[in-house]
Amino acid sequence: MDVKARECAPNVQSSEEEDMELKRGSWTVEEDFKLIDYIATHGEGRWNSLARCADLKRTGKSCRLRWLNYLRPDVRRGNITLEEQLLILELHSRWGNRWSKIAQHLPGRTDNEIKNYWRTRVQKHAKQLKCDVNSKQFKDTMRYLWMPRLVERIQAAAASSTVATTASTTTSTSVVGSWKTVFPDDHLGGTQVNSSNYTVENSSTTTASSDSFATQASLVSDFSDYYSSNNISINNSNPNCVEEFSGNFYNYGIDFQSLEQSNNPWLDTIDASDNLFNAEEFYFLQQQFNFNM
């Protein structure tokens, strides 16, 4: 315990007095500076005494949360990147709601942020599909549709950055190579995500820079683009993909072009602005879920 903390330790107020003074709600700039200043001098930890000694009318828990989720210098702000989305999906499929454990593998991201991402984005889709987020169907959808598409998006982002970059090099492993650049440690217990899990091939020319992967790319796309870019026909058997998708989603003879052309009123009701699946995808998925129920 540092000097200041030791000095103020005897000045512990009764819990009643403390409760009366405790402040709740949003943190002010002044409070933030107090917390930052104190931690810069004395380090973090011992949150209850820290709260008292820093003259913050907050609980130790509140101080800890504010520091870890917001003020910590290495906290990474901004949108969740495609790579991070992919990693979250992969790790959540493995560990479930172990947010802190998942967060350990996303440098700069907090468990709170990942949890919020999951609740606002991922669970929303389960709700729209009228299925349980923990159901096998939804998990299959993530693994066989969503995650491969994220890989595709990542590749597309890398490829587009290639066009904009003059000094490019040829590689056949841009996804895996860049993935390891972003997440350099094989800290997934020997089961690190790599492109082969999703049966995505890549022989494109790319700079494969980690910066290119940090680029935000919209997930809004035409599902048919996805298939055509992979030489996938809804009704045929793509040697690369059908085995992975194991017929769960591709053997029902759904014709996307027909769907697009037939002014299906149901499509109009779907949130097509969402950045993960578009209307066609939701219609498709909805059909599958209804089929399986």
Added chain:
DNA sequence: AAGCTAGACAACCGCAGCAAA
């Protein structure tokens, strides 16, 4: 312009695990 709604994010709460007294 005002009201409403949904999404995104920040913060709080309850609980469990752990260590020290």
Added chain:
DNA sequence: GTTTGCTGCGGTTGTCTAGCT
């Protein structure tokens, strides 16, 4: 062995804001 306090985690709620009507 029991109690007490601290820390961390996951679930939940509150608040702000942008977009829509």
